[in-house]
Amino acid sequence: MGAYMVGFDRPTPAPADAGSRSRRQGAAVLVVVAALAAGGFADVGHVVAPGESLLTIARKYATTPQAIAQANHLANPNLIIIGTQLRIPASPAPPVLKPAPAPPLPVPAPQVVTYSVQRGDNLTTIAVHYGVTPAALATLNGITRPSLIQVGKVLKIPVPAPATVETLLEKYAATYKVEAALIKALAWQESGWQQQVISDVGAVGVMQIMPEAGVAFFAYLVRQAKGNVALAVAGYYQGLRSVVQDGMQADTKRYLANVMALRQRFSS
Structure with a gap:
């Protein structure tokens, strides 16, 4: 069975026994990692298995994809390779936390995303989907007739701060x-x-x-x-x-x- 990159690139063939070997390694590492994570120890490791993404791995260890990407210096978080060993940053265990003021959590800066208008869309439904107002959409995209938007037009969506x-x-x-x-x-x-x-x-x-x-x-x-x-x-x-x-x-x-x-x- 071949092993493939998880992402959008074309498959990269691997040795015939790579898939089974990867699964055995992944299972063994996961058992050790789960025990360490449950005990609240320091950073642990995880071997990428077929079908996994950064989000599914993050959920296994109660952390975030962003934290894993940063810990492993991943230039493209959407592309991880089967068999790669990732360092999983430890999550704080609840008993260690004290009800004292903590440093503010780092918050991501506001961003703008894009959306291509589909058949049946209107400015209101798009705005509701992204949690913004139709007026904000119209202003950001220079739309003077909000009731008329063209299919295929790429809209900039203001993301809430x-x-x-x-x-x-x-x-x-x-x-x-x-x-x-x-x-x-x-x-x-x-x-x-x-x-x-x-x-x-x-x-x-x-x-x-x-x-x-x-x-x-x-x-x-x-x-x-x-x-x-x-x-x-x-x-x-x-x-x-x-x-x-x-x-x-x-x-x-x-x-x-x-x-x-x-x-x-x-x-x-």
Whole structure:
């Protein structure tokens, strides 16, 4: 079986036994890594397996793709090679954190992304999808007739600044009566508050869906979990029915631990 690059380049053939050898190595490393991560030790390693992306690897270790890319000096985070050993930066363990003021979390600078107009689109639906206003879209793109946009036209989309994102999260947390610090932690774990983030399955935005929809959905999970926020967080990641029926998977436990650690930081 051949091994291939994960990304957009053409496949690169490898020796006939590379696939099975990579899977054996990956399984062995993952067992060791999981034990180290559970114990709260320092940075650990991970061997890239077939079908993995930086996002799926980050979720296994309750960290972010950006942190892994930075730790490994990856010029193109969308391109990782099967069999490569990555250094996984350790996530802080909740028991170590103290309810003392912590340095501000690094926040990404505002950016502009682009979108090609499709048949059936209008300025309002595009604006709603990206969490901006039609007026802001029209102004940024010099559109004088918002009711008329051409199919194929590439629009610049203003991404909300981090301060704006935090304000939105606080607003929706109050609207849906859920803890603001927990919502901020959940959103940070999902995307680092970057509205332009697109997951490997096509989910877009701060909470990998639009912020208001994400908060509303989490509030629903809290109600379904009868106020058990830990169960609701696990359900947001793994699916509530799956958690209830099958229990939390290992990567779900790491995800939950990281969200709860971030919750403490946002509460301080």
